[in-house]
Amino acid sequence: MSRDEAENGDSRPRSPTIKSVETSLEIVDELQARDGARVSELAEAIGKSKGTIHKHLITLLKHDYVVKSGGEYRIGLRFLDIGGYALHQIEGRQYIEPKIRELADLTGETVQFSVEQRGRCVILGRKAGQKGVFSRARVGKRFYMHQVAGGKAILANLPDEHVREIVSRHGLPAATDATITNETVLFEELETVRERGYAFNIDESTRGLHAVGVPLMGPDGEIFGAFAVAGPSHRMRGEQFKDEIPNTVRSVVNELELNLAHS
Template sequence: MKGNGSSNTINAVETTLTIVEVLKQINAAGVSEIADEVGIPVSTTYMHLNTLRHRGYVTKSDGDYRLSLRFLEHGGAVRQQMEFFGIIQDVVNQTAYLTGEIVGFGVEEQGQRVALYRSEGGGAVGDQIPIGEYTYLHWTSLGKVILAHLPDRRVDEIIDEHGLPQGTPFTITDRSELEAELASIRADGYATDDAERRRGIRGAAVPIMDADETIVGSLGVAGPEHQFTEAYLSELIDTLLEKRNVIEIRSEFYE
């Protein structure tokens, strides 16, 4: 799993970041296990881990290393620096309270959907995704509605880079089928997800645009497939469209 260096990158930094990614996947591990996963000597792994620990990015307990909450601090700071985040947070919380469901806001970064913020209503049951999670855009309603409103060239770049891997048997993995789906999303003004990322989970999302009609993110709701009937999903979409208008009116993009 060792990071691939190139003439434009620093091998030691590549290795450190690979160690961080390994720790994210396996949660906690000893130096030998991490070295095996990364594919480098134990002594080299220890030096990288010791540096990360010294800088506060890794903790050690009973011989096992794990990532620290310092990453949460940085992610939170980046999110707070977004001019529109306060509005998003407020509207997502209101929508979750109103619907009783899990409501989230997603953005596109590096060709993937990032869960920027989420809130759970009183009766929420469903996909417990962590804030900050990256996943394929074509897997979720939050991602598909963003993909549908990106320029064609950007969509082609994303598919060329990430492909169309399968999340469940219901995931769209054919490029022509996805293009047809994206056209329908643009025409309808919303996207739905029918267990395309995880079995038993349905969702819907609407695009959030700026004053220039450029996509900036998506507002969505998700829950159990048996509860999210067509009629109920239609009601939720109406609520999302209403809240989208609130975000766009309040947003600084319109100033």
């Protein structure tokens, strides 16, 4: 099983791929994960010779996808331009960003908006309110959908067949001992989310972090993405967590859905 298959829980046969491109992408992933690295470190992590790794790095350096400082390579800002372009392709983004800021001001907590792409939950926008705490989330960060409130809110509004395909591809890996790792339990949770209209994340992605996720439906009636409000467990609890914050988010989302429908 390849490294990608092991990480994603996917052991199905893959279409033929170009190995040299895969190596370059592995290098990029390692540079991001390590916040920069030397040739020897990358060679050991990826399992390629230092000569091979160096050739890939020189190519990436030539095209500004990596930069070099001393003997260490880091991700280059060329990716920032590509990421910005990808983000601007999202229709309705101009309506979503003001709502992220509004919810951050209303709740005082950290708010993010995410969509599903290839079975992962991808953060498209994020803002910390007055009381917002640091978390692993950032624009472009991908999460396993079953681990986060926004991801579960999206899953609950996808056809069951699509959800099973996502589980088959990525598995149900645990981030904490509270993460759902059983498919039957996940479908039971998603049914509950559909009935009440929002999802909870209680220590499931990060211990001590709680979140509420509310789906955003598109004008065509299909799921567009989800807003999530996250904060520390000592604040996100009781009536505020179970009722007040979900109702606040749903009110803002309903207004946004009307705007999208008539835009």
